[in-house]
Amino acid sequence: MTRTPLWLSTPSRFAALPTSRARSVLAGVAMLILGALTVLFVPLPDPDAVGAGADRQTDIALYESIVAAVAHGEDYYRATADALRLGGYPLRPFLTFRLPGLAMVQGTVPPAVMLALLYATAAIAAWLWYRRIAEALPRWPARIAALILLAAGMLAFVQPALVAFHEIWAGLLVATSLALRRPGRWVEAAAIGCIAMLIRETAALYVMVMAAIAMAEGYRREAAGWVAGLGLFALALTAHAVAVQGVTGPLDAASPGWVGMNGFGLFVRAMTLATGLQLLPPAVAAILVALALLGWASWRDPLAVRALALFCTYALVISLFARLDTFYWGLIVAPAFLVGLAFAPDGLRDLWVRALDRRRVRVQRIEQ
Numbered sequence: 001m002t003r004t005p006l007w008l009s010t011p012s013r014f015a016a017l018p019t020s021r022a023r024s025v026l027a028g029v030a031m032l033i034l035g036a037l038t039v040l041f042v043p044l045p046d047p048d049a050v051g052a053g054a055d056r057q058t059d060i061a062l063y064e065s066i067v068a069a070v071a072h073g074e075d076y077y078r079a080t081a082d083a084l085r086l087g088g089y090p091l092r093p094f095l096t097f098r099l100p101g102l103a104m105v106q107g108t109v110p111p112a113v114m115l116a117l118l119y120a121t122a123a124i125a126a127w128l129w130y131r132r133i134a135e136a137l138p139r140w141p142a143r144i145a146a147l148i149l150l151a152a153g154m155l156a157f158v159q160p161a162l163v164a165f166h167e168i169w170a171g172l173l174v175a176t177s178l179a180l181r182r183p184g185r186w187v188e189a190a191a192i193g194c195i196a197m198l199i200r201e202t203a204a205l206y207v208m209v210m211a212a213i214a215m216a217e218g219y220r221r222e223a224a225g226w227v228a229g230l231g232l233f234a235l236a237l238t239a240h241a242v243a244v245q246g247v248t249g250p251l252d253a254a255s256p257g258w259v260g261m262n263g264f265g266l267f268v269r270a271m272t273l274a275t276g277l278q279l280l281p282p283a284v285a286a287i288l289v290a291l292a293l294l295g296w297a298s299w300r301d302p303l304a305v306r307a308l309a310l311f312c313t314y315a316l317v318i319s320l321f322a323r324l325d326t327f328y329w330g331l332i333v334a335p336a337f338l339v340g341l342a343f344a345p346d347g348l349r350d351l352w353v354r355a356l357d358r359r360r361v362r363v364q365r366i367e368q
Contacts, residue, residue, distance in 0.1 A: 003350070011346075022355040029348075033290045038265035039282060041265065042266050066079050068107075070106075070107030077247045090255040092253070093255065095255075122172055124176055125157075132179050133147070142342060149341050153336060157171060166200040167331035171334055173203070174193065174206045174333065186214070193210065208230065211227050213305065260326070262322065266327060269327055273328075295344035296308040299340075310333055314332065
């Protein structure tokens with residue numbers, strides 16, 4: 001017998017688990033929390049890890065200088081190469097150059113228009129997610145809590161100082177695309193996902209996840225659409241590589257690589273620094289990151305399946321490949337991440353009840 005949901009409109013994914021499986025999942029949750037707490041042992045990035053010299057710039061200043069150069073009529077690739085050399089950044093491989101789309105747009109439109117576009121994009125993403133949250137959480141207290149969590153996840157995405165940061169735009173577009181996708185309605189989501197890739201190439205992981213799940217669920221036409229987007233992205237990335245090769249040489253500095261092997265703790269740090277969790281003690285924030293993942297696993301919905309797969313994919317990639325100073329990769333999936341905490345109470349309650357279920361079926365023989 002399943003209990004009445006606490007916040008969700010339908011019973012959680014764990015509501016009907018057998019006792020043995022519920023206990024196994026609870027043990028997995030405990031391990032997840034312990035893994036999240038490894039963030040306390042992840043070292044801080046070396047301030048001298050990228051570039052050298054007194055003229056080294058911050059990433060935001062770097063992107064702003066490139067936008068300024070483009071606005072004054074300079075070629076994007078030449079301007080980027082000059083800015084990277086001046087700031088002491090690596091120029092090889094070609095992925096050290098951001099794709100040109102965002103800088104070209106920013107160099108064309110007035111700053112006030114760009115800022116208004118950022119706010120509009122954030123507002124659209126928030127509205128779309130509110131609609132999905134309202135479907136899952138019928139009670140107003142739960143909806144309000146989820147909206148607060150959504151706002152906490154989007155704090156970084158409405159900061160004017162970050163308008164030139166590629167992950168900010170890509171993260172908002174990924175969140176918008178994910179919220180738009182429904183069974184039978186995927187074209188708009190795939191198109192927006194393609195734009196996200198053309199702003200920040202790490203958003204391609206999102207499109208790969210969506211294509212894989214669509215194929216696994218039997219939506220072959222949708223899967224083909226996502227794969228087509230990846231094909232267009234591959235063509236754009238190839239042209240980008242050729243253009244970068246034209247402004248760099250063998251004497252330019254090379255990147256130290258992307259095999260950080262810093263573990264799950266770095267993903268936890270990425271989610272903490274990308275959201276309002278940075279205001280909390282690190283240990284508390286780490287536990288909440290783990291519970292957010294549990295919450296997404298608790299909600300029985302196709303959107304939750306895709307969101308959880310997306311978060312787990314980025315957790316794996318950041319754990320294995322991100323350096324200590326590239327934790328900002330987590331911004332791609334940050335906007336809606338904390339909403340999972342609104343689904344966690346039902347999941348935790350159902351796991352606990354199922355794990356403690358000691359009922360036994362008694363068979364009695366009645367003789368007449």
